[in-house]
Structures are given as structure tokens and as C-alpha cells.
Amino acid sequence: MRTPIAWLNLVHEKTRLVVAIAGVAFAVILVFMNLGFLGSLAKSASQMYEQINADIYLRSPLALEISSTKPFAIERIYQARGVNGVERAMPLYLGYLQWRNPETRLSRAIFAFGINPNDPVFLIPELDSPANRAALLRPDTVLYDRLSRPEYGTQTIGTMTEARSRGIGRKVTIGGQYTFGGGFAADGTLIMSDQNFRRYFDPFPLNRVSLGLVKLRSDADSVAVVNELRRILPKDVEVITKADIIQRDRAYWIGATSTGFIFGMGVIVSCIVGVVIVYQILYTDVSSHLRQYATLKAMGYRSRVLCAIVIQEAIILALLGYIPGFAISLGLYDLTLRATSGGLPIAMELERAILVLLLTILMCTLSGLVSLQKVINADPAEVF
Incomplete structure (x- = not known):
């Protein structure tokens, strides 16, 4: 040896x-x-996109990633609905609010989603519960992400605090909870109805959309639908597949x-x-x-x-x-x-x-x- x-x-x-x-x-x-x-x-x-119920996305060419989108006309959503193979097209409103910790009274930026309560925007089973659906319809009421940072304070349903945008504060109540996670883009997230989004981000007209969500029929040809959307829609919106928008966001966070x-x-x-x-x-x-x-x-x-x-x-x-x-x-x-x-x-x-x-x-x-x-x-x- x-x-x-x-x-x-x-x-x-x-x-x-x-x-x-x-x-x-x-x-x-x-x-x-x-x-x-x-x-x-x-x-x-990619975490947010994987929980959004969409196959194709419409967004402004000026957008860098999901937390820095630029609004575009809601007419693009209506135009997309008329394309053969599209099951539904839904608007999504995005923005940051200053959320006040009800215990420490300190405010911290939190990411907010505004949706039409009748649209199946998210693939989150908790949002289909009767209690959460009812909470979305109530004024000044939001659903709170359980994965939000502890610095935002208590997550108990019924908690009342203040949400502020553009220097204007408004009372807000936690009406329900869900599990989502904001990753590096946000320390916490909220989901609210589009009407509540308009109130908190006033002035924010609902005819200006942050992100367009296009859900295809099961028998649709995704390539053909993308090509048709790119043909009929003006240049003020980009038509992007789910895989492409995830790749672009990853490239932005890692490379830019x-x-x-x-x-x-x-x-x-x-x-x-x-x-x-x-x-x-x-x-x-x-x-x-x-x-x-x-x-x-x-x-x-x-x-x-x-x-x-x-x-x-x-x-x-x-x-x-x-x-x-x-x-x-x-x-x-x-x-x-x-x-x-x-x-x-x-x-x-x-x-x-x-x-x-x-x-x-x-x-x-x-x-x-x-x-x-x-x-x-x-x-x-x-x-x-």
C-alpha cells in the first residue's frame, strides 16, 4: 500500500x-x-407572477418590474377581451401605501394590489372564502398578507389603523388574511377592491391600469393570441408572456x-x-x-x-x-x-x-x- x-x-x-x-x-x-x-x-x-391567474400580461413599455409599473388606458383590456382565444382580461392596480403600525405608530411602505372582487385575479384559495370575498366589498377594508414583516404590527382580523398615500391618511381595517409574500420587492402586501384602491390612492382613476391580465381558453394557441394582441394593440402597451415577464423581472433584479x-x-x-x-x-x-x-x-x-x-x-x-x-x-x-x-x-x-x-x-x-x-x-x- x-x-x-x-x-x-x-x-x-x-x-x-x-x-x-x-x-x-x-x-x-x-x-x-x-x-x-x-x-x-x-x-x-417570479413569486408574484406564479400566484397571478394570467397567461399573458399587458404592461407599459416604461415599466421596469412589477413594483414600478406605469399606468395605461383600460381600453387595452377591453380590446384584449375581443381577441379569439381569450377567456378573460382583467385589470390589476398596483401601488405603495404607508401603513401605520397600530402599536408603535410608525409608518412603513407596503405594497397594495387593487382588484375587481368579481375577477379571479389570484391563484390563492383563501381569497375564495365567503369571509374574504365579503371583506373585499366593504369600504376601507383590506386583506392582509400573513408573510408581511412583523414591523407592520398585529395581523389580527378587525385591527384598525391608518394607510397614507400622497400625504393623505385614511382609516383602514384588516378584514381577512391570505398567504402571498412580497420577496425583495416588498416587505408586505395588501389586497383590496378596486374601489378601495381608488379611495386610498386618490386621485387614481380606475380607467388607468397598472397591469393587464389575460387568461386564455384551454384550447387557445398562445403564440397566435400573443401575435394578434401585438398586432391590434397600440405601442403604449407591451404584450408579454408569463415566462418572458418573469425572466425580465429576474434580469432586472439580478443585473440592473x-x-x-x-x-x-x-x-x-x-x-x-x-x-x-x-x-x-x-x-x-x-x-x-x-x-x-x-x-x-x-x-x-x-x-x-x-x-x-x-x-x-x-x-x-x-x-x-x-x-x-x-x-x-x-x-x-x-x-x-x-x-x-x-x-x-x-x-x-x-x-x-x-x-x-x-x-x-x-x-x-x-x-x-x-x-x-x-x-x-x-x-x-x-x-x-
Whole structure:
């Protein structure tokens, strides 16, 4: 049996090995967390659309993503209803209100949806309950998202507080609850009737729509309907499929906002930190065993054999550091999910776990390659 030189080198200094494993694990955790936030950013961008009952969307060409839409004429909704294959076309009104915490009296921006109570806008079963449907019809009454941040205050049905828009406050009552989640776009959401939306956002005429929702018949040709809508509708609206609008929002949040840049840069910095840590460990190990490496060269071992030993050490460190880093990241993911009440959809995925493992091995291997120069240049005559 071959002597496991790489393993014996590492365990010879147990304290150094523990420090090395801790350093690699730390880098792994950083990579996992940044990739997790980046992934949840992409998920939250599509989270709203996945719960909206529409196959095709109409929106202003000036819109960047769902929370920054620009209104367009409701006549576009009426025109869409006349296209063959369209089952229904529904208006959706969007905007931010200042919601006052009834306990602390502090106000915080909350995202509001305005809908016609008779339109099946959302794929949320709770909205079909008689109590919630009745609450939508009452003046100054809203449905409150359970996944909203605790900073908004109590969620109890019947709670009364104030909602403010354009400096004007109006009493509001929580008439029911639902589960939705706002992700990065919003810390909390509300659903109200279009008439209540008009009251809270006054002046906001209902003939100006934030988003148009087009639901197709089951036998409709979606491509043909999209092409027909693009042909008949003026250029003041875009006709976008569900897959395309989700992709555009993801691209906006990841590529056009500082949030996506920060998390992407965090992954790069984490890898650099890992490379530096492992390099320092391996360089120290090579330096302390330089006599042994020189002896092996004097015995006839070629440089590539000695380099293979260092690379093996790097891969062993990668695997030993990945295991605790992965385990701790699972706990941090769960902690983050609980801290955000499920509003931030962060979870471990198999593809991410494999990607980080490969990144860790690559990171440690790169560190080993950088530290090889001292082994290659080791001259027995000079060492002894």
C-alpha cells in the first residue's frame, strides 16, 4: 500500500488542520449564503407572477418590474377581451401605501394590489372564502398578507389603523388574511377592491391600469393570441408572456439593481477569501516540510509527484471544509426563512450544493497550484 503522504502531512499538525478546515468552511458558508440570497432574489421576482391567474400580461413599455409599473388606458383590456382565444382580461392596480403600525405608530411602505372582487385575479384559495370575498366589498377594508414583516404590527382580523398615500391618511381595517409574500420587492402586501384602491390612492382613476391580465381558453394557441394582441394593440402597451415577464423581472433584479450586484460580488469575494486562506495553510505546510520534499527529490521523485501531493492536500482540505460549511449553511438558510416569516424564499438546492462543492475544490486546487512553486524550486543541495 502507498503511504498517504498528503493525509499524513495534514494531520501531523492537528491545530493547523483544524484552522484550515475552519477557513475553508467559512468561505463555503459565505458562498452558500450569497448564492442563496441571489437565488431567492430570482425566486422572489417570479413569486408574484406564479400566484397571478394570467397567461399573458399587458404592461407599459416604461415599466421596469412589477413594483414600478406605469399606468395605461383600460381600453387595452377591453380590446384584449375581443381577441379569439381569450377567456378573460382583467385589470390589476398596483401601488405603495404607508401603513401605520397600530402599536408603535410608525409608518412603513407596503405594497397594495387593487382588484375587481368579481375577477379571479389570484391563484390563492383563501381569497375564495365567503369571509374574504365579503371583506373585499366593504369600504376601507383590506386583506392582509400573513408573510408581511412583523414591523407592520398585529395581523389580527378587525385591527384598525391608518394607510397614507400622497400625504393623505385614511382609516383602514384588516378584514381577512391570505398567504402571498412580497420577496425583495416588498416587505408586505395588501389586497383590496378596486374601489378601495381608488379611495386610498386618490386621485387614481380606475380607467388607468397598472397591469393587464389575460387568461386564455384551454384550447387557445398562445403564440397566435400573443401575435394578434401585438398586432391590434397600440405601442403604449407591451404584450408579454408569463415566462418572458418573469425572466425580465429576474434580469432586472439580478443585473440592473445594486442588490444583485452585491450578492454576485459577494460570491467572488468569498472565493478569493477561500483561496487566500488555503494558500496560506498550504504554503506554511510546504515550508515546514521543505526538507522532506527535498529528500524525496534527492531520492529520484519527480516534481510532478511532489506537486500531486500538494494538490491532494488541497482537495482533502476542500472536502473536509465543505462538509461543516454545508451543514452550517443549511441551518442559516432555515434561520433566514424563519426570520423573514417565509417571505424570503431561500432554500438549499441540489444544483447549488454541487456547484459550491466544485467551486470549493477549484478554489483549493488553485491555492495548491499557487503554492507549488516552492516545491518545484526545492533543491536538496541548498536545503541541506
